[in-house]
Structures are given as structure tokens and as C-alpha cells.
Amino acid sequence: MLxxxxxxxxxxxxxxxxWTATLLGLLLWWIIDDHHKTYMIGEATVVFISDVGAAHRGxxxxxxxxxxxxxxxxxxxxxxxxxxxxxxxxxHKKERWAxxxxxxxxxxxxxxxxxxxxxxxxxxSTAHWILTAVFVVCVAISAVCQTLEVMWLERDHVExxxxxxxxxxxxxxxxxxxxxAIVFGVTYGICSGGNDNVAPxxxxxxxQSLAAATEWFIxxxxxxxxxxxxxxxxxATKTYGHKFNPELIEADRKNMLKGRLTPPEPAHIAPxxxxxxxxxxxxxxxxxx
Numbered sequence: 182m183l184x185x186x187x188x189x190x191x192x193x194x195x196x197x198x199x200w201t202a203t204l205l206g207l208l209l210w211w212i213i214d215d216h217h218k219t220y221m222i223g224e225a226t227v228v229f230i231s232d233v234g235a236a237h238r239g240x241x242x243x244x245x246x247x248x249x250x251x252x253x254x255x256x257x258x259x260x261x262x263x264x265x266x267x268x269x270x271x272x273h274k275k276e277r278w279a280x281x282x283x284x285x286x287x288x289x290x291x292x293x294x295x296x297x298x299x300x301x302x303x304x305x306s307t308a309h310w311i312l313t314a315v316f317v318v319c320v321a322i323s324a325v326c327q328t329l330e331v332m333w334l335e336r337d338h339v340e341x342x343x344x345x346x347x348x349x350x351x352x353x354x355x356x357x358x359x360x361x362a363i364v365f366g367v368t369y370g371i372c373s374g375g376n377d378n379v380a381p382x383x384x385x386x387x388x389q390s391l392a393a394a395t396e397w398f399i400x401x402x403x404x405x406x407x408x409x410x411x412x413x414x415x416x417a418t419k420t421y422g423h424k425f426n427p428e429l430i431e432a433d434r435k436n437m438l439k440g441r442l443t444p445p446e447p448a449h450i451a452p453x454x455x456x457x458x459x460x461x462x463x464x465x466x467x468x469x470x
Contacts, residue, residue: 188418189258189262189267189414189417190410190411190414190415190417190418192251192254192255192258192410192414193251193252193255193407193408193409193410193411193413193414194411195247195251196247196248196251196252196255196407196410197404197407197408197411199244199247199248199251200244200248200400200403200404200407201404202244203240203241203244203245203248204230204397204400204401204404206240206244207230207233207234207237207240207241208233208397210233210237210240211228211233215233215236220232220233220235220236220303221303224381224389225381225385225386225387225388225389225390225393226386226390227389227390227391227393227394228393229302229392229393229396230393230396230397230400231297231301231302231309231310231313231396232302232303234298234301234302235301235302235303235304236303238298238301241298241301242295242298242299244298245294245295245297245298246295246298248291248294249291249292249294249295252287252291252407253287253288253291255407255410255414256283256284256287256288256323257284258414259280259284259410259413259414260280260281260284262414262417263280267416267417268413268414268416268417269334269344269416271330271334273333275333276330276333276334279326279327279329279330279333280326280327280330282322282323282326283322283323283324283326283327283330284323285323286319286320286322286323286326287319287320287323287327289315289319290315290316290317290318290319290320290323291316291320293312293313293315293316293319294316296312297309297312297313297316300312317362317399320403321355321358321359321362324351324354324355324358324406325355327351328348328351328352328355331344331347331348331351331413332348332352335348343412343415343416346412347409347412347413350409350412351406351409354402354405354406354409355406357402358399358402358403358406361395361398361399361402362399364391364395365392365395365396365399368388368389368391368392368395369389369392371385371388372384372385372388372389
């Protein structure tokens with residue numbers, strides 16, 4: 182049963198697989214079936230994900246919906262497992278609040294991802310790009326808070342080496358994503374507001390193509406970020422217990438939850454040395470193997 186109940190990493194895995202399948206499906210659909218065409222006269226040589234998604238809503242909407250569902254479940258699962266001490270838990274208020282903010286903004290960002298696919302770039306251009314901005318900003322804030330939380334946890338749980346590894350991964354991913362988001366914002370803004378019924382100039386075609394390529398790259402970086410939650414939740418496969426227990430907090434403070442925890446074997450008590458005070462009703466024991 183431990184293997185079943187500890188497999189919480191399936192939620193971020195599902196989010197990663199679905200988002201990867203959605204992106205690859207749209208990209209290959211545009212390249213192979215649509216012969217990398219532009220859907221509107223004013224588009225550049227490289228089209229935005231939003232344009233391909235608007236042309237193939239049958240894939241884009243279900244893909245974003247499932248990603249939103251699995252991503253949101255992942256965020257709440259991570260928060261709950263830290264509360265239960267199934268994975269290294271927070272020991273300070275700043276870590277708890279960072280996690281709460283990450284969950285809140287991540288959920289809003291995921292919802293914006295779903296809504297931007299519904300309000301597509303062709304029929305609801307203004308609403309679509311506003312929702313796109315909300316998605317990018319909210320997920321960025323969530324990712325920064327997640328990164329800070331793991332960095333602080335690594336300082337509190339010095340023996341948990343995976344926290345340092347996860348923190349480094351998240352720092353690299355978030356830094357690259359923010360850098361390319363700035364590039365996207367600048368390149369998109371240079372030639373924005375043009376007439377969709379007029380072909381872009383050679384300069385704007387190059388700039389818009391760069392912006393579109395950057396958008397695709399950022400989308401795949403988000404995929405890698407989703408994968409890091411698998412590393413966050415994996416330690417739950419090695420811990421025992423499904424209820425909040427104060428003794429787990431103390432064990433967590435002492436970095437004693439790094440192995441598989443199993444119910445203790447019955448203690449052997451010699452008949453001549455029986456002491457009734459040594460048995461406390463409701464006491465929970467653990468042994469580490």
C-alpha cells in the first residue's frame with residue numbers, strides 16, 4: 182500500500198506529459214499538416230503558439246484544461262505533503278507563506294492558461310493576450326516563490342541533499358524563463374499593433390518570428406519546470422503515515438525522515454522489569470530502515 186499511496190509524483194508527471202503532448206501536437210500539426218503556413222496575412226514566418234492553438238482548438242483547449250487540472254492538483258499536493266511531513270516540511274513562517282503564495286498564483290496562472298485557449302487569438306485577440314500576460318506573470322511569481330521555499334528548506338534540512346539539487350534546478354529554470362520572457366516582451370512590443378491584413382515588413386517579420394520562437398521556447402521551459410515537481414514529491418514514496426502527527430514535526434526538525442519509515446515492531450519487555458508508566462496511550466513510534 183505504501184507504493185500506491187506514496188506515488189504522488191504521478192500528478193506532476195501527468196501535467197508534464199499532457200503539456201508536452203499539447204505543444205508537440207500543435208508544433209507538428211503546424212509543420213506537417215499545415216505546411217508551416219501563416220494563418221493570417223499579418224503573421225510572420227514563425228507563428229505564435231496562440232495562432233496554432235486558435236486554428237486547432239480541438240487539441241489546444243483539452244490540452245490546457247488537463248494541464249491546469251494536473252498542475253493545480255500538484256500544487257495542493259505539495260503543500261499538503263509538506264504539512265504532513267511526508268516530504269521535508271516548513272519550519273518557519275516565511276517558507277509556509279512562500280508556499281501558500283506559490284499555490285495561489287499558480288492556480289490563477291493555470292486557470293488563465295485554460296481561459297486563453299478558450300478566448301482564442303483570432304476571435305478574442307485583446308482578451309487572449311491579457312490572459313496570456315496573466316498566465317506568464319502568475320506562473321512566474323509562483324515559480325519564484327517555489328524556488329525560494331526550496332532554498333530555505335535546504336538550509337533547514339541540511340542532510341536532505343535532494344533539496345539542494347532541486348533548488349539549483351529551479352533557480353536555473355526560473356532565471357532562464359524570466360530572461361527569455363523579457364526578450365519575448367521586447368520583441369513582441371516592437372512591431373505590435375500592426376494591421377493583420379497587411380504583410381509585415383522584412384524587419385518586423387524577423388522580429389515577430391523571434392518573438393514567436395521565444396514563446397515556443399518559454400512554453401517548453403514551463404514543461405521542464407513542471408518536471409521539477411516530480412523531484413519534489415518523490416521523497417513521499419519513502420515515508421510512512423497519512424495523518425498529521427506532532428512527532429513527525431520533531432523528527433523532521435532532526436532530519437530523521439530521509440528514509441522509509443515503517444511501523445515499529447512490538448517492543449520486547451522483560452517480565453521482571455515491567456513498568457506500566459513506560460507505556461503511554463496513543464504514543465506513535467517509528468523506526469527508520
